[in-house]
Amino acid sequence: MARDGHMTSELATGRSPPRARAAARDLAVSQVREVANAGFGAPNLAKFWFGEGDQPTPAFIREAAAQALAEGRTFYTHNRGAAELRAALGDYLQGLHGRAFRTDSLSITSGGISALMIAMQAVLDPGDHVVAVTPVWPNLVEIPRILNAKVTRVGLRAEDGIWRLDLDELLSAITPGTRLVLLNSPNNPTGWVLPPEDRAPLLDHCRRLGVWLLTDDVYERLDFRSPGAPGSFLPDSDPEDRLISANSFSKGWRMTGWRLGWLVAPPSLEPEIGKLLEFNTSCPPDFLQAGALAALKGATPYIDELRLELAARRDRLWAGLNAIDGIATARPDGAMYVLLRVMGETASVALAKRLIAEAGLGLAPGAAFGPESEGWLRWCFATGREAMDEGLTRLADWMGRRQ
Numbered sequence: 537m538a539r540d541g542h543m544t545s546e547l548a549t550g551r552s553p554p555r556a557r558a559a560a561r562d563l564a565v566s567q568v569r570e571v572a573n574a575g576f577g578a579p580n581l582a583k584f585w586f587g588e589g590d591q592p593t594p595a596f597i598r599e600a601a602a603q604a605l606a607e608g609r610t611f612y613t614h615n616r617g618a619a620e621l622r623a624a625l626g627d628y629l630q631g632l633h634g635r636a637f638r639t640d641s642l643s644i645t646s647g648g649i650s651a652l653m654i655a656m657q658a659v660l661d662p663g664d665h666v667v668a669v670t671p672v673w674p675n676l677v678e679i680p681r682i683l684n685a686k687v688t689r690v691g692l693r694a695e696d697g698i699w700r701l702d703l704d705e706l707l708s709a710i711t712p713g714t715r716l717v718l719l720n721s722p723n724n725p726t727g728w729v730l731p732p733e734d735r736a737p738l739l740d741h742c743r744r745l746g747v748w749l750l751t752d753d754v755y756e757r758l759d760f761r762s763p764g765a766p767g768s769f770l771p772d773s774d775p776e777d778r779l780i781s782a783n784s785f786s787k788g789w790r791m792t793g794w795r796l797g798w799l800v801a802p803p804s805l806e807p808e809i810g811k812l813l814e815f816n817t818s819c820p821p822d823f824l825q826a827g828a829l830a831a832l833k834g835a836t837p838y839i840d841e842l843r844l845e846l847a848a849r850r851d852r853l854w855a856g857l858n859a860i861d862g863i864a865t866a867r868p869d870g871a872m873y874v875l876l877r878v879m880g881e882t883a884s885v886a887l888a889k890r891l892i893a894e895a896g897l898g899l900a901p902g903a904a905f906g907p908e909s910e911g912w913l914r915w916c917f918a919t920g921r922e923a924m925d926e927g928l929t930r931l932a933d934w935m936g937r938r939q
């Protein structure tokens with residue numbers, strides 16, 4: 537048994553193999569990945585399962601990073617990002633939200649995921665209670681589990697073709713024993729957007745109880761109701777609120793592979809955020825930060841065009857899905873996803889795998905985002921129109937011959 541050398545020594549010593557701690561072992565495996573892995577190697581698949589488009593980052597951003605790399609910007613920067621980039625982020629946010637932001641409230645992170653991790657490392661203790669609006673991108677509710685905090689889910693419900701939040705249910709779930717509320721709007725996977733009239737009661741409730749509100753704003757520029765970032769809590773908050781906004785360059789600028797994001801947090805957290813960044817990633821690569829600087833400076837009109845294009849694709853996909861007999865949908869107001877149901881099907885992972893094998897179509901299973909979206913499938917509409925039309929044809933054909 538040479539191949540299992542460790543097993544031989546295990547038998548010899550009577551010891552069990554080394555294992556990670558329980559919180560790490562208990563983390564859920566991504567069911568989007570499970571389905572995607574089942575599809576790798578399948579020829580000619582039309583894939584819409586990941587949250588990204590098929591176009592690279594705009595050239596003006598890539599060129600800025602390439603130039604910085606050519607100039608030798610290959611050194612560490614400040615933990616919270618290069619001063620020039622933080623200043624530009626402050627200007628960008630002021631333009632968007634109509635109020636000034638102190639630079640000690642801003643930090644550049646390694647993607648939206650790192651912004652969320654750092655924020656939660658800064659405020660969560662083991663045993664803390666977190667309330668999350670779900671279904672949601674699974675990483676958001678797994679991070680508290682890494683930190684040994686407990687998550688209570690408040691589920692959106694699809695009613696009359698629209699996802700809705702029961703605000704009273706959310707407010708009553710947030711008690712004096714709650715440490716943190718997690719809110720992602722526009723939401724992945726539903727495309728749900730928090731109604732503007734729900735913002736003030738939620739913020740007031742958190743203020744009264746001294747509860748942290750962490751908003752995952754990575755889709756804030758992809759809100760189809762109006763330009764800008766109409767759903768943000770930042771304009772109505774003051775810098776000492778227990779409010780943290782996690783954001784990313786990934787979705788608004790097509791920069792998923794760059795791993796760049798940012799945090800807006802009360803300035804009183806600045807020392808801890810700096811230390812946590814040091815111990816997690818130290819800082820994002822300097823030459824990539826040059827790309828982020830170009831992205832912020834060129835945000836308008838680039839993002840407005842992207843938003844309009846995505847809204848048009850949403851309409852096209854929406855109409856295409858609703859034209860297929862046996863398909864039900866709930867209309868998204870933002871982000872880049874539509875959830876759909878196939879009548880009579882309730883197990884989304886099995887259904888997603890069948891669609892790969894029988895229709896050549898790659899969709900993400902709703903179960904990956906929580907029990908609230910089990911039975912649904914998520915279709916990302918950030919890909920080009922031709923690919924989308926081909927996907928719709930495959931789905932319609934499959935529905936026609938489905939057993």
Ligand code: PLP
Nearest residue numbers: 587647648649673724754784786
């Ligand atoms: N938050 C949500 C809701 C997301 O859907 C994603 C990515 O899909 C992220 C955060 C992470 O963004 P990033 O790729 O910048 O880490």
